[in-house]
Amino acid sequence: MYAFEIDRPATLADAITALGAEEAQALGGGQTLIPALKQRLAAPARLVALSGVAEIKGIRTGADGALCIGGGTTHAEVAAGAGAYPALAALAARIGDPAVRNRGTIGGSLANNDPSACYPAAVLASGATVVTTNREIAADDFFEGMFTTTLEDGEIITEVRFPVPEKANYQKFEQPASRFALVGVFVAKYADGVRVAVTGASEDGVFRWSEAEAALSKDFAPGALEGLSLSGEGMISDLHGSGDYRAHLVAVMTRRAVAAAG
């Protein structure tokens, strides 16, 4: 690792100030950023560790019934505390391994927007709202392709607000070495329709499968997906699976998610 200064602010206000410094970068749980620093894939002059900022931790129910999760909340805390949204708690319980889940945070995962991460699928399928130090961002506007989001320099995710669906399920086809999703599909059924978000598959990162959404909004059953398929074009192709294989898996995992959601 290249050398850097580290700040550990105790308040959000201090964190915002610290991130105003030149070449400063926020550090969530570090489960992605620290390995990246070790490989010298990132070389910030200053890291601002958010782990001491109590204001952005915890889970609460919003006035509109939404499940609101602080950006600094760990995966383990979501797994244990998001009982109001069981599919989301189950997703958090399968990220990485127990020690990773004790450090990694939802805000860090979303800000990184790894194309194979689990949380982006939940956020997009739930039509969640990402709340930052500057604004509120709709899930449909937040993700901008692999490792890219609409977040600006120094902007911190303070909370993610999930409308709780009638039914939902996340199916993850795990890449067993990394435990990231080779393909993951999150299906959420709301009163006004069904949303289907896919992670791990596309070179553009998480995306909504609109054809499946239309079919499932009419009939929320695995059979409604019959005949629907995605092209392997633009899908991630690597030693773990070709684009065509991933495209095929998307349909399989979507059917499984719908069946499991009941």
Next chain:
Amino acid sequence: MPEVSMTVNGKPAKGQVEGRTLLVEFLRESLGLTGTHVGCDSSQCGACVVHVNGRAVKSCTMFAAEAEGAEVRTIESMAEPDGTLHPIQAAFQAHHGLQCGFCTPGMVMSAAALLAENPKPSEAEIREYLEGNICRCTGYHNIVKAILAASGQDVSAIAAE
């Protein structure tokens, strides 16, 4: 260089660290607590697992500066001062849960974290909890058996494979 202070194995510990100093480096190099091992240094293998405020974490993937004020517990705290092994360690010995022993500190600390939150885990729950702990001798079977035994459960049904 910033100074950090924390409680390690019940005793106050402090020292100078760089921003990039990992918790495991602070434990091993500044405090001389070399029981915690660095296996892969990339958060895959779990040999470096310690407890921070009661939670199992990979100490190679956390900065020492972030442990400011924390309660840290390492493998050195498990046995009694007179050398009497912790029940988990004794079970590893009794059930041959270690071969080369390199992964053992992390395995024991993960097992301790598991049993703290789930005192009677099933075999499947143990295997799932150890997802992030890799044994290159592939001695998982007896590790799982040892943890089951340490939790006071009958291990006679588990074949000696």
